[in-house]
Structures are given as structure tokens and as C-alpha cells.
Amino acid sequence: MYEHRRHAPLSRRRFVWRLLRHFALAALLLAASLGLGMLGYEHYEHLEWHDAFENTCMLLGG
Structure with a gap:
């Protein structure tokens, strides 16, 4: 996924694209965790949304 140390660094455009993909993946993981956690609390603990x-x-914040 990342360039080897013997290869030239990425161009600015490709680096920004990689950064945005990583951010999107992290946001998706966070949203999925939040959604599943909320569903669990609503189902098992009968809490309001x-x-x-x-x-x-x-819990996710530590």
C-alpha cells in the first residue's frame, strides 16, 4: 500500500487522495461502531435513542 523507501515519494495529488481514503475508512468504522452500539443499547437495555x-x-471515547 505504501511506497518502498527506495521509491520516490507520492505526488501531492496522490498523497491527498490516500489521506482522504484513510479518513473515509476511519469515519466509516466510527459510524459503524456508533450505530451498532446504539442498536445494542436500544435492544438490550431498552434505552431511548x-x-x-x-x-x-x-464508551467509544474511552
Whole structure:
């Protein structure tokens, strides 16, 4: 995925594209974790969506 140290660095355009793809993947992972956590709180603990959101955010935040 990344260039070897013997190869030339990426152009600015390709680097920004790689950075955006990594950001999108991280945002997707975070959104999926938040959604699954909220569903779990709503299903198992019978919480309202705003309480499920708050509890899931606290758990994901550490």
C-alpha cells in the first residue's frame, strides 16, 4: 500500500487522495461502531435513542 523507501515519494495529488481514503475508512468504522452500539443499547437495555447515543459515545471515547 505504501511506497518502498527506495521509491520516490507520492505526488501531492496522490498523497491527498490516500489521506482522504484513510479518513473515509476511519469515519466509516466510527459510524459503524456508533450505530451498532446504539442498536445494542436500544435492544438490550431498552434505552431511548438519545440515551443510547450518549452511552455509546462515552464508551467509544474511552
